[in-house]
Amino acid sequence: AQKITQTQPGMFVQEKEAVTLDCTYDTSDQSYGLFWYKQPSSGEMIFLIYQGSYDEQNATEGRYSLNFQKARKSANLVISASQLGDSAMYFCAMREHAGGTSYGKLTFGQGTILTVHP
Amino acid sequence: EPEVTQTPSHQVTQMGQEVILRCVPISNHLYFYWYRQILGQKVEFLVSFYNNEISEKSEIFDDQFSVERPDGSNFTLKIRSTKLEDSAMYFCASTYLGGLSSGQYFGPGTRLTVT
Numbered sequence: 001a002q003k004i005t006q007t008q009p010g011m012f013v014q015e016k017e018a019v020t021l022d023c024t025y026d027t028s029d030q031s032y033g034l035f036w037y038k039q040p041s042s043g044e045m046i047f048l049i050y051q052g053s054y055d056e057q058n059a060t061e062g063r064y065s066l067n068f069q070k071a072r073k074s075a076n077l078v079i080s081a082s083q084l085g086d087s088a089m090y091f092c093a094m095r096e097h098a099g100g101t102s103y104g105k106l107t108f109g110q111g112t113i114l115t116v117h118p
Numbered sequence: 119e120p121e122v123t124q125t126p127s128h129q130v131t132q133m134g135q136e137v138i139l140r141c142v143p144i145s146n147h148l149y150f151y152w153y154r155q156i157l158g159q160k161v162e163f164l165v166s167f168y169n170n171e172i173s174e175k176s177e178i179f180d181d182q183f184s185v186e187r188p189d190g191s192n193f194t195l196k197i198r199s200t201k202l203e204d205s206a207m208y209f210c211a212s213t214y215l216g217g218l219s220s221g222q223y224f225g226p227g228t229r230l231t232v233t
Contacts, residue, residue, distance in 0.1 A: 035221065045161070045209060045224035091161060104149055104213060105174055106222060108161040 003027065004092050004109035012115050013082045020067070021077040021112045023092030029053075032096045034075040035106065036066065039089040048090075051075055082116045089113050120144045122225035124210050130231045131200055139195045139228045141210030150193045151211040151222060152185065154178070161209065167193065200232045 005024045013019040025034065036048040051059045051066045059066040067076040079086055090113075093106040123142045131137050143150050152164040165175040167185055184196045193212075197204055207229050211222040 037224075042226075043207060043229070044226045045211075047221045047223060050221055093161075104222065105151065105163045105166050105176075106153075106161075107163065110160045 003107045004094055006092055006109035006112050008112045009110075010113045010115065012117060013079075015084060015116055015118050016081055018078060018080045019082055019114065021079070021090050021092075021114065023075045023077065023109060025073050025075060025092075025094050027073075027094065027096050029096045032094055034066070034068070035093040035095070036064070036075075036077045037091045037093060037108075038086075039091060039111070041088070045091075049077070079114075084116050084118060087114060087116045122210055122212055122223050124208075124225035124228050126228060127226065128229045128231070130233065133202060133232055134199050137197050137200055137230065139197075139208050139210075139230070141193045141195070141225055142191050143193055143210065143212030144214075144223060145191070147212035147214050147223075149173075149213045150187070151213075152195045153209045153211060153224075154206040155209065155227075156206045164195070164208075197230075200230075202232050205230060205232045 003026050007022055011019060032053045034051045038046045038048055049059050049061045049064045049066050051068045058068050063080045065078045067078055089111045091111045092109040095104055095106055122144055125140045129137055150167040153161050154164055155161045163176050165179045165185055166173045182198045186194050207227045209227045210225040213222045
């Protein structure tokens with residue numbers, strides 16, 4: 001079974017509008033972390049935002065916010081006021097505690113390609 | 119701002135040859151990782167390294183792969199006898215802590231092409 005599922009292979013948004021990228025996850029751990037990374041066409045992986053499973057507030061970082069719904073096991077990324085430079089692949093990832101032996105490996109979803117139109 | 123660096127940015131090699139991919143993690147980081155991304159696919163974990171030993175490895179990381187931290191700064195991934203299916207982008211990542219909230223910082227990647 002997939003641990004991280006991103007159901008949107010591609011998304012389109014008009015510049016200056018908000019967009020939500022979906023991510024659902026599967027874990028039996030109580031303690032885990034959720035991450036979003038951006039991968040522009042140049043290929044590097046840029047860390048955007050983090051949400052801990054025990055965090056009561058949704059994480060925010062500038063124009064990025066994470067809509068965390070623990071009961072539904074979803075961690076959607078919301079990008080407000082989209083810019084042309086936001087066009088990229090976006091990956092959702094999870095780090096599980098794995099009984100205390102996890103050394104922090106990330107499990108990634110398949111990614112969503114976001115295209116921002118002018 | 120400190121960053122993870124990787125060399126070379128692109129490596130072309132013939133099948134059966136050995137390659138060494140090099141990474142310089144952020145200087146005060148303690149946990150190091152290698153991931154790979156086959157073109158158009160998701161990023162996959164290969165191995166994590168802490169306190170000068172492998173702490174976890176995936177099923178992809180078979181006997182053909184090895185990692186080393188030969189000095190205080192470099193972290194290398196060696197593929198002994200490359201196969202066509204090893205063609206991928208290889209990312210090095212590091213983090214200060216191994217805890218759940220520690221964001222992993224990725225290098226720019228090395229694109230390995232096996233012909």
